[in-house]
Amino acid sequence: xxxxxxxxxxxxxxxxxxxxxxxxxxxxxxxxxxxxxxxxxxxxxxxxxxxxxxxxxxxxxxxxxxxxxxxxxxxxxxxxxxxxxxxxxxxxxxxxxxxxxxxxxxxxxxxxxxxxxxxxxxxxxxxxxxxxxxxxxxxxxxxxxxxxxxxxxxxxxxxxxxxxxxxxxxxxxxxxxxxxxxxxxxxxxxxxxxxxxxxxxxxxxxxxxxxxxxxxxxxxxxxxxxxxxxxxxxxxxxxxxxxxxxxxxxxxxxxxxxxxxxxxxxxxxxxxxxxxxxxxxxxxxxxxxxxxxxxxxxxxxxxxxxxxxxxxxxxxxxxxxxxxxxxxxx
Ligand code: SAH
Ligand code: AVI
Numbered sequence: 371x372x373x374x375x376x377x378x379x380x381x382x383x384x385x386x387x388x389x390x391x392x393x394x395x396x397x398x399x400x401x402x403x404x405x406x407x408x409x410x411x412x413x414x415x416x417x418x419x420x421x422x423x424x425x426x427x428x429x430x431x432x433x434x435x436x437x438x439x440x441x442x443x444x445x446x447x448x449x450x451x452x453x454x455x456x457x458x459x460x461x462x463x464x465x466x467x468x469x470x471x472x473x474x475x476x477x478x479x480x481x482x483x484x485x486x487x488x489x490x491x492x493x494x495x496x497x498x499x500x501x502x503x504x505x506x507x508x509x510x511x512x513x514x515x516x517x518x519x520x521x522x523x524x525x526x527x528x529x530x531x532x533x534x535x536x537x538x539x540x541x542x543x544x545x546x547x548x549x550x551x552x553x554x555x556x557x558x559x560x561x562x563x564x565x566x567x568x569x570x571x572x573x574x575x576x577x578x579x580x581x582x583x584x585x586x587x588x589x590x591x592x593x594x595x596x597x598x599x600x601x602x603x604x605x606x607x608x609x610x611x612x613x614x615x616x617x618x619x620x621x622x623x624x625x626x627x628x629x630x631x632x633x634x635x636x637x638x639x640x641x642x643x644x645x646x647x648x649x650x651x652x653x654x655x656x657x658x659x660x661x662x663x664x665x666x667x668x669x670x671x672x673x674x675x676x677x678x679x680x681x682x683x684x685x686x687x688x689x690x691x692x693x694x695x696x697x698x699x700x
Contacts, residue, residue, distance in 0.1 A: 375499075
């Protein structure tokens with residue numbers, strides 16, 4: 371396969387394009403023909419969705435990003451010393467702010483060799499690679515544009531030095547329990563004996579604080595939520611009127627996850643042109659667009675156990691809002 375980009379220290383491979391569009395079509399066909407409509411959250415992240423997510427990360431109400439960053443700030447050296455890592459593989463990498471903290475620690479430890487970000491968003495990945503290459507002289511970057519549910523086998527083999535495989539931001543919480551254990555098992559299968567998984571998880575806390583983080587007064591999260599309708603309109607020639615859907619976010623106490631939905635404010639009949647599919651929404655009907663599970667240490671440990679992983683390190687902030695855990699193959 372020809373790289374999408376090869377320029378000095380940067381190489382980017384892409385495993386998406388047509389196949390990815392088919393996947394959106396499959397997800398829409400599957401999720402919109404159910405009695406309770408649903409679409410997976412990975413379709414939020416076109417260029418606009420990725421920008422909106424960046425804005426969410428800056429909101430005062432959205433505590434996960436700054437909290438995880440503060441934990442990394444305090445503990446990156448210890449994590450790098452413990453693992454001896456020379457390579458950082460980052461799944462769902464987004465913007466490289468947190469990666470920088472780990473890369474800096476690897477540089478201080480004298481082990482830094484290669485950064486391997488994987489993301490569905492080509493633009494985000496290319497911007498991240500370009501912004502890093504100037505700051506880290508010896509660093510090689512091998513980006514993979516792909517879906518971590520389908521393309522983990524496209525992550526290039528290691529060069530013999532230990533690796534940290536990171537899944538940060540709480541992204542693992544965007545999968546329902548069975549799927550997330552399957553994903554953790556697949557990630558575990560990528561690890562050699564000296565490699566470690568570094569997993570970011572948002573923790574269970576006061577429901578009001580969680581709900582505020584997913585329903586900001588500026589409406590950035592609402593716009594991010596509605597972005598999935600813009601993506602479907604553009605990619606699948608559909609005629610959603612996004613402004614006729616309102617943002618809903620609530621904490622489901624039984625499952626301990628936040629749920630985001632889009633609620634139709636009036637009846638509508640939407641044509642998904644590329645599928646020749648007409649989808650009816652009654653007034654008040656909801657489309658589930660995301661879950662974001664919140665964790666306890668016990669939940670992380672039992673997920674690891676089910677995935678053939680062993681918890682080796684647990685790093686949290688003083689208020690125990692967010693946790694990073696380090697895991698090895700059991
Ligand atoms: N890790 C970053 C970004 C989190 S946002 C942080 O902690 O801030 C989630 C990121 O994962 C986005 O960049 C999105 O494009 C990417 N993503 C979502 N689903 C994905 C999937 N199935 N495969 C690969 N990347 C995915
Ligand atoms: C990427 N992911 C972990 C975010 C979360 O908090 O679940 C996505 C997000 N959705 C709304 N706000 C942020």
